[in-house]
Amino acid sequence: MTRYDATLEWPDGRTDAVAVDPRETVLDAALREGIRLPSDCRKGTCTTCVGRVIAVGGDAPDGRESAEPIDAAAAFDYRRQPEALTDGERADGYVLLCIAVPRADCRIAVGPTIRAEVGDSPWR
Numbered sequence: 340m341t342r343y344d345a346t347l348e349w350p351d352g353r354t355d356a357v358a359v360d361p362r363e364t365v366l367d368a369a370l371r372e373g374i375r376l377p378s379d380c381r382k383g384t385c386t387t388c389v390g391r392v393i394a395v396g397g398d399a400p401d402g403r404e405s406a407e408p409i410d411a412a413a414a415f416d417y418r419r420q421p422e423a424l425t426d427g428e429r430a431d432g433y434v435l436l437c438i439a440v441p442r443a444d445c446r447i448a449v450g451p452t453i454r455a456e457v458g459d460s461p462w463r
């Protein structure tokens with residue numbers, strides 16, 4: 340059974356490493372590990388859990404952000420349609436962690452700054 344490593348990167352630079360089982364979402368794995376990742380609907384409709392993929396597999400091994408957006412669709416399977424994200428947001432690397440199952444090791448920026456970048460956030 341292959342697990343993938345998801346590294347969650349918070350705005351203050353802190354990171355949490357989570358081993359995600361093959362049929363598990365990133366949110367479920369984080370909660371199992373006691374990591375308080377924000378969520379609400381858990382159905383892909385609200386963006387509360389959104390993250391932005393900043394590295395996949397061997398990309399950016401030093402943890403620095405890639406200059407090019409990373410297509411999150413290449414790194415995740417979704418349990419259901421991610422209704423809260425536009426195609427453009429998905430192409431820019433945004434991913435709904437409550438319904439996303441990783442297909443590769445990945446590094447994901449999370450937190451209120453990322454949440455403010457998508458959807459109908461009043462903080463934009």
Ligand code: FES
Pocket residue numbers: 377378379380381382383384385386387388389423435436437438
């Ligand atoms: S918790 Fe609502 S989209 Fe993930």
